[in-house]
Amino acid sequence: MHRLARSALVSLALLLCMVAPEARADGLATISYGDNCWGSGADADQDGLNDDCEYQLAYWFMPLLWFDSGESGLGRRPYYSVKSVSFSTRTVQIFYLDTFFDDTGVTTGHDGDPEFQLFEVHFSGGRWYLDWAYLSAHRESVCDSSAWYSHDQLEYDTAIDSRNGYRGWPTLYVAEDKHATYNNLSTCDNGCLLQDYCSRTTYQFLDTSSKLVTRNVGSTTVQLINQVVINSKTELLLDDVAFKGWDDQWYRANSKGYRRHLNDFGF
Numbered sequence: 001m002h003r004l005a006r007s008a009l010v011s012l013a014l015l016l017c018m019v020a021p022e023a024r025a026d027g028l029a030t031i032s033y034g035d036n037c038w039g040s041g042a043d044a045d046q047d048g049l050n051d052d053c054e055y056q057l058a059y060w061f062m063p064l065l066w067f068d069s070g071e072s073g074l075g076r077r078p079y080y081s082v083k084s085v086s087f088s089t090r091t092v093q094i095f096y097l098d099t100f101f102d103d104t105g106v107t108t109g110h111d112g113d114p115e116f117q118l119f120e121v122h123f124s125g126g127r128w129y130l131d132w133a134y135l136s137a138h139r140e141s142v143c144d145s146s147a148w149y150s151h152d153q154l155e156y157d158t159a160i161d162s163r164n165g166y167r168g169w170p171t172l173y174v175a176e177d178k179h180a181t182y183n184n185l186s187t188c189d190n191g192c193l194l195q196d197y198c199s200r201t202t203y204q205f206l207d208t209s210s211k212l213v214t215r216n217v218g219s220t221t222v223q224l225i226n227q228v229v230i231n232s233k234t235e236l237l238l239d240d241v242a243f244k245g246w247d248d249q250w251y252r253a254n255s256k257g258y259r260r261h262l263n264d265f266g267f
């Protein structure tokens with residue numbers, strides 16, 4: 001190749017490398033809070049974060065869930081909690097209480113299925129970025145497959161909604177009937193001693209109905225929502241009691257509630 005042509009090609013490649021990071025819109029630009037998430041406006045749970053900022057973070061980072069075709073327990077009523085990790089690094093954590101009504105697994109079935117996800121996100125240069133995710137998968141059971149994942153171990157379905165970007169809301173895979181969540185199909189299929197199974201059949205956001213409006217539980221110390229009564233059945237979401245998924249069938253065991261997990265992660 002002619003030397004001039006080759007040097008032009010090298011220059012072009014260098015230029016592409018320099019502009020490439022800006023071609024991809026990373027993170028989320030959809031949240032109308034940044035530094036002012038801290039120390040401004042109403043703060044019902046007294047954690048230093050603005051109530052509406054807590055909501056917007058929980059709403060916009062709400063995960064997209066892929067369910068398998070054989071899923072028989074889609075019913076759920078999700079809640080969330082948000083707390084500050086550090087103002088200096090503009091970092092917060094979001095805890096999603098999935099509150100599936102039932103685990104419908106053949107051998108594992110029980111009323112109430114308290115799986116959850118914890119996302120750590122930060123604000124920088126006008127955007128919010130997902131840094132880490134802890135995905136529960138039968139936490140504290142014999143086949144506990146829960147794990148922390150860094151942002152580059154997670155998937156982002158940006159084609160489904162172009163407002164999403166790399167390190168925006170993640171795509172998670174939900175184990176059929178048992179609702180453990182995983183970062184990809186192969187991790188799922190290896191989960192719970194090879195008993196979990198996932199596929200990309202049907203996607204739903206975590207909260208399909210209320211978009212998490214009025215679902216902020218506050219924290220274990222400043223409780224905004226604890227007792228929730230539906231059809232005369234009561235759950236105490238933040239107490240160290242059983243979680244029955246607003247059901248209590250005589251032939252099925254109940255689950256332990258969310259409190260032990262909230263305690264372990266400081267919510």
Ligand SMILES: [Ca+2]
Nearest residue numbers: 043045047049
């Ligand atoms: Ca707050």
Ligand SMILES: [Ca+2]
Nearest residue numbers: 045047082083
């Ligand atoms: Ca909070």
